[in-house]
Amino acid sequence: MRGRLRVYLGAAPGVGKTYAMLGEGRRALERGRDVVVGLVETHGRPRTAALLEGMEVVPRRTVTYRGATFTELDVPAVIARRPKVALIDELAHTNVPGSANVKRWQDIDEILDAGIDVISTVNIQHLESLNDVVQGITGVPQRETVPDEVVRRAEQIELVDMSPEALRRRMAHGNVYAPEKVSAAMSNYFRVGNLTALRELALLWVAGKVDDQLDRYRADHGIADTWETRERVVVALTGGPEGDTLVRRAARIAARTKGADLLAVHVAGAEGLAGADPAHLVRQRSLVESMGGTYHQVVGGDVPRALLDFARGVNATQLVLGASRRGRFAQILSRGVGVETASLSGSIDVHLVTHEEVKKGRRRPERARAALTRERRLAGWAVATAGLPALTATLAPFRDVLQLPSEILLFLLLVVCVALIGGMWPAIAAAVGGSLLLNWFFTPPVGHITIAHPENLLALIVFVLVAAGVSTIVDVAARRTRQAARAAAEAEVLSTLAGHVLRGDAALPSLLGRLRETFGLDSVTLLERVGNPTPDDQADPRAWRIVATSGNEPCTAPATADTDVVISDELMLAARGQLLNAGDRRVLEAFAAEAAVALRQERLEEEAELARPLAEADKMRTALLAAVSHDLRTPLSAAKAAVESLRGHEVNWTDEDRDELLATADESLVRLDRLVENLLDMSRLQAGVLGLSLLPVALEEVVPRAVDDLGPLCERVVNDVPVELPDIVADPALLERVLANLIANAVRYSPPGHKVLITAGRHGDQVEIRVVDRGPGIPPQDHERVFLPFQRLGDRDNGTGVGLGLALSRGLTEAMGGTLIPEETPGGGLTMIVSMPVHPGAAAP
Numbered sequence: 001m002r003g004r005l006r007v008y009l010g011a012a013p014g015v016g017k018t019y020a021m022l023g024e025g026r027r028a029l030e031r032g033r034d035v036v037v038g039l040v041e042t043h044g045r046p047r048t049a050a051l052l053e054g055m056e057v058v059p060r061r062t063v064t065y066r067g068a069t070f071t072e073l074d075v076p077a078v079i080a081r082r083p084k085v086a087l088i089d090e091l092a093h094t095n096v097p098g099s100a101n102v103k104r105w106q107d108i109d110e111i112l113d114a115g116i117d118v119i120s121t122v123n124i125q126h127l128e129s130l131n132d133v134v135q136g137i138t139g140v141p142q143r144e145t146v147p148d149e150v151v152r153r154a155e156q157i158e159l160v161d162m163s164p165e166a167l168r169r170r171m172a173h174g175n176v177y178a179p180e181k182v183s184a185a186m187s188n189y190f191r192v193g194n195l196t197a198l199r200e201l202a203l204l205w206v207a208g209k210v211d212d213q214l215d216r217y218r219a220d221h222g223i224a225d226t227w228e229t230r231e232r233v234v235v236a237l238t239g240g241p242e243g244d245t246l247v248r249r250a251a252r253i254a255a256r257t258k259g260a261d262l263l264a265v266h267v268a269g270a271e272g273l274a275g276a277d278p279a280h281l282v283r284q285r286s287l288v289e290s291m292g293g294t295y296h297q298v299v300g301g302d303v304p305r306a307l308l309d310f311a312r313g314v315n316a317t318q319l320v321l322g323a324s325r326r327g328r329f330a331q332i333l334s335r336g337v338g339v340e341t342a343s344l345s346g347s348i349d350v351h352l353v354t355h356e357e358v359k360k361g362r363r364r365p366e367r368a369r370a371a372l373t374r375e376r377r378l379a380g381w382a383v384a385t386a387g388l389p390a391l392t393a394t395l396a397p398f399r400d401v402l403q404l405p406s407e408i409l410l411f412l413l414l415v416v417c418v419a420l421i422g423g424m425w426p427a428i429a430a431a432v433g434g435s436l437l438l439n440w441f442f443t444p445p446v447g448h449i450t451i452a453h454p455e456n457l458l459a460l461i462v463f464v465l466v467a468a469g470v471s472t473i474v475d476v477a478a479r480r481t482r483q484a485a486r487a488a489a490e491a492e493v494l495s496t497l498a499g500h501v502l503r504g505d506a507a508l509p510s511l512l513g514r515l516r517e518t519f520g521l522d523s524v525t526l527l528e529r530v531g532n533p534t535p536d537d538q539a540d541p542r543a544w545r546i547v548a549t550s551g552n553e554p555c556t557a558p559a560t561a562d563t564d565v566v567i568s569d570e571l572m573l574a575a576r577g578q579l580l581n582a583g584d585r586r587v588l589e590a591f592a593a594e595a596a597v598a599l600r601q602e603r604l605e606e607e608a609e610l611a612r613p614l615a616e617a618d619k620m621r622t623a624l625l626a627a628v629s630h631d632l633r634t635p636l637s638a639a640k641a642a643v644e645s646l647r648g649h650e651v652n653w654t655d656e657d658r659d660e661l662l663a664t665a666d667e668s669l670v671r672l673d674r675l676v677e678n679l680l681d682m683s684r685l686q687a688g689v690l691g692l693s694l695l696p697v698a699l700e701e702v703v704p705r706a707v708d709d710l711g712p713l714c715e716r717v718v719n720d721v722p723v724e725l726p727d728i729v730a731d732p733a734l735l736e737r738v739l740a741n742l743i744a745n746a747v748r749y750s751p752p753g754h755k756v757l758i759t760a761g762r763h764g765d766q767v768e769i770r771v772v773d774r775g776p777g778i779p780p781q782d783h784e785r786v787f788l789p790f791q792r793l794g795d796r797d798n799g800t801g802v803g804l805g806l807a808l809s810r811g812l813t814e815a816m817g818g819t820l821i822p823e824e825t826p827g828g829g830l831t832m833i834v835s836m837p838v839h840p841g842a843a844a845p
Contacts, residue, residue, distance in 0.1 A: 710740070771832045
C-alpha cells in the first residue's frame with residue numbers, strides 16, 4: 001500500500017513550514033507513531049533546531065562533486081528503516097549530480113511506494129506553473145521547481161500563512177537570516193509588496209485545490225445540490241444580440257461579491273448552427289473573457305435541463321437568463337426556457353433580465369429542404385401512377401384464388417416501394433389510391449365503393465395507416481440522413497477553419513482562401529468601413545477599404561457582392577460567385593466571425609511589434625539610469641571624499657594617510673574614466689562612428705598587456721598563448737580592451753584556487769583566443785543574453801560595473817571583423833572564444 005503525502009505550503013521562506021512539519025512530527029511521536037527525520041534544513045534557526053532534539057535522524061549520504069562534498073537524503077536508508085512517518089524537507093530541492101534521482105520529490109515518490117507516509121515542505125514560488133509569475137513579481141528566477149501535479153497528489157496540503165509585516169519582524173529579529181543578510185533581503189525579495197503578492201498566490205492556489213477536493217467529494221457522494229461555498233454566476237447565451245446586455249448584467253452581479261466567478265454558457269441544440277448567430281457568440285465570448293470570465297459550450301436537446309446540469313456541475317449559485325423573445329401567443333402555448341429553468345432551479349437563484357429584443361421574436365432556422373431530391377420524388381410519383389394500375393391488372397384474374405389479406409399485402413408492398421423511392425407524399429397518394437382500388441376491384445361487393453363485411457373495412461383502414469406510417473418513417477430517415485451529412489460537412493469545415501486560425505501565420509488570407517474553396521466562390525473579401533456610416537455607403541467603394549481578399553475581382557463595396565455578412569459596424573464579409581442558401585450562410589457567418597478574430601490578432605501582433613522596440617528602449621533607459629545612479633556615483637563619491645579629506649584642516653594626516661587617500665582618489669577616477677569610456681564607446685558603436693586602426697598584431701604582445709591591466713589579480717591568470725601563432729588583423733588598443741574585459745570577467749567569477757587560462761590556436765584563416773574559467777558558467781539558453789548592455793543575469797553586485805563589459809567586447813570584436821561567442825567549459829565553467837582573421841601576409845599553416 002502506497003504511503004500518504006502531506007505538504008506544508010508557504011508563501012515565502014521563513015513563514016514556518018519546517019517548524020510546523022517538525023511540530024507535527026513531535027505530535028505524531030507523542031501519539032505513539034514511529035517517526036524519523038529523513039532530512040531537515042534548519043538554516044541556523046535555533047527554534048527549529050530545538051524541535052529536532054530527541055528525534056531520530058536518519059544519517060545523510062555524502063556526495064562528492066567537482067572536488068566539493070555535499071550531503072543528500074539517503075533514500076535506501078529511510079526505506080530500510082521502514083518508519084511509519086518520514087519528515088523530509090524541501091520538496092523542490094535539486095539533488096547533486098550523480099544522485100539516483102534528479103529531484104527530491106522523486107526520492108519521496110520512492111519512499112511513498114515503499115508504504116511510508118511522508119511530510120514535506122515547499123514554497124509557492126517553487127511550483128512550476130507559477131515560476132514565471134513569481135519571477136515577474138520578485139525579479140528573481142527560481143532554479144528549483146516541482147510540478148504542480150506532484151503537490152496536488154498530496155492527501156493533505158496545509159497552508160502556513162503569515163502576514164508580510166509579521167514575517168519582516170521575524171527577519172528583523174534574526175529568526176530567518178543571519179544579521180548581515182537581513183537588510184539586503186528586506187530591501188529586495190522580502191519587500192512588503194512582494195510578500196503580499198506571494199501570499200495571495202499561495203491563498204489562490206490552495207483555494208483551487210480545495211475546490212477540486214470539494215468537487216470530488218460531491219461527485220463521489222452523488223451530491224447534486226449547490227453548496228454556496230463560493231459565488232459563481234452563470235450567464236446563458238442564446239447567440240442573439242441580447243447576449244451583450246446579459247453578460248454585462250452578470251458581470252455587475254459578480255462584481256458585487258468580491259471573488260465571484262463569471263461563467264458564460266451556450267447550449268447548442270439539435271439544430272446546430274441554426275440556433276445561434278456565430279458572430280454574436282464570438283463577440284460575446286470576447287466580452288466575457290475581457291471581464292475576467294470564462295466561456296463554455298454544451299450540447300443538449302432540453303435547454304433548461306442542460307443549463308441547470310452545467311450550473312450544478314460548476315456549483316453555481318446564480319443563473320442569469322434573458323427574458324423571452326417570443327410573442328405573447330407563443331408564451332401561452334409554452335412557458336419558455338426562462339420560466340422552465342426557474343421552476344427547476346432549486347437552490348440556484350435565477351435572474352430573468354429584460355432587454356431590447358423582448359417580444360421581437362426569435363431567429364428561426366430556415367425551412368428544411370425536402371429530404372429527397374426532386375428526381376427521386378418524381379420517380380416515386382411515376383411508380384405510384386404506373387404501379388397501381390399494373391398491380392390491379394395483374395391481380396384481377398386471380399381474384400377468386402387470392403384472399404383479401406394477400407391482396408392488401410401486395411398493395412402494401414407497392415406502397416413501401418413508392419415510399420422508399422419517392423418519400424412520404426407519393427406513398428400517401430399510393431396508399432389512398434390503393435385503398436380505393438382494393439375497395440372497387442377486390443372487396444365484396446365488387447364494383448361498388450361499399451364494404452359488406454366490417455373486417456374488410458378494418459383491413460383497409462390498417463392498410464392505409466401502415467402505408468402512411470411506413471412512408472413517414474422512410475421520409476424522416478432520409479431527412480435525418482441529410483441532416484447528419486450536412487452536420488458532418490459543417491463540422492469538417494469548421495474544424496478546418498479552427499485549424500487555419502490556430503496555425504497563426506497568415507491566418508486571415510488562408511481563412512478567406514479556404515472559404516472560397518469550400519463554397520466554390522470567385523472571390524471573398526473582408527471590407528472595413530472608412531469613416532462614419534451613411535445611408536448610401538453600401539454601394540460606394542470610397543466608403544470601404546479592402547482588408548484582405550482571396551480570388552479574382554475583389555468586391556469593393558457590399559452592394560457589388562452576391563452574398564454579404566455583417567460582422568460589426570465596421571467590418572463586412574463580401575462573397576462573389578453565387579448566391580448561398582440559408583444553411584450555407586450559417587457556415588459563412590462562422591467564417592466571418594473567425595475572420596474578424598484573425599484580423600484582430602494580426603493587428604494586436606502588429607501593435608506588439610511596434611511596442612517591442614519602445615519596451616526595449618525603456619528597459620535600456622531604466623537599466624542605464626540605474627547603472628549611472630549607482631556605478632558612476634560610487635567612484636565619484638569615493639574620489640570626492642578623498643579630496644575633501646585632504647583639503648580639510650580638522651585632521652593632521654600623516655604622509656602614509658595622504659598617499660592612501662591619493663591612491664583611493666586616483667583609483668576611483670581611473671574606474672570612473674573607464675566606465676565613461678565604455679559608455680562612450682558603446683554609443684559610438686551603436687552610431688557606427690567608432691574609429692578603427694586595423695594593423696598586423698602579434699598576440700604575444702597584446703595578451704600580456706591585457707593581463708597586466710588586472711593589477712594584483714594578474715596572479716590568477718595563466719598565459720598559455722603559443723609564440724609561433726601568425727599575426728592577426730586588429731586594432732591593438734581595442735583588442736587589448738576586449739581581452740582585458742574578458743579576463744577580468746573570468747577572474748571575477750572563478751572560485752578561489754582556480755586560475756583563468758588564456759590559450760590560442762590557428763584554425764584555417766582564423767586565430768581563436770580562448771579565455772577559460774571554472775566559474776558557475778551560464779545556461780546555454782542565456783548565452784546571447786550576456787551580451788545585452790546593462791545585463792548581469794541576476795548578479796546583484798552592482799559594484800562590479802554597469803554590465804557593459806561583454807556587450808562592448810562583442811561590439812568591438814565585430815567592428816574589427818572578428819567574432820565573440822561563449823561555450824561551456826568541459827567540467828564546468830565558461831569559455832569565451834575570440835576569433836580574429838589571420839593577416840594575409842602570414843605563412844600558410
